[in-house]
Amino acid sequence: MLDITVINLEEENHTEDLLDGSLYHILLKKLPQSMLARYNRKVNEQSLTESVETLRDFVNSKAEYAKRANETIYGLSSAVTDNGKPKGKSYFVKSGSDRSSTVEKACRICNETHKVWNCEIFKSMKIEERWTNM
Numbered sequence: 001m002l003d004i005t006v007i008n009l010e011e012e013n014h015t016e017d018l019l020d021g022s023l024y025h026i027l028l029k030k031l032p033q034s035m036l037a038r039y040n041r042k043v044n045e046q047s048l049t050e051s052v053e054t055l056r057d058f059v060n061s062k063a064e065y066a067k068r069a070n071e072t073i074y075g076l077s078s079a080v081t082d083n084g085k086p087k088g089k090s091y092f093v094k095s096g097s098d099r100s101s102t103v104e105k106a107c108r109i110c111n112e113t114h115k116v117w118n119c120e121i122f123k124s125m126k127i128e129e130r131w132t133n134m
Helices: 002-011 022-030 033-045 052-074 098-102 120-124 127-133
Strands: none
Touching: 002 052, 022 052, 033 052
């Protein structure tokens, strides 16, 4: 948004609005206090001119750093939601998919290669026995 504002004001030859004026102070009030403190420190340490353009450069650099940090922590942007948080993971597996059909676990009752609810020994047990053997 700052980029567009700067470009529009430059194209209309309103460069005086990009200086230390009312627009600049309105924009400063919109920054979080911690970011404003970092901005003021940078301006003072590097003897920069306070202006909308300086503010724009600062905000753009902070946004780039935040994007890089997000991608480092959460992966590429496709794995991150619009608010910068990681998308939730789903462990849902469709029945009949290649993965579920190729893995056959041994029955916990007879150690054969079928599911416990298909086990004839398990089916013949009393309910109390089923609970104690599971």
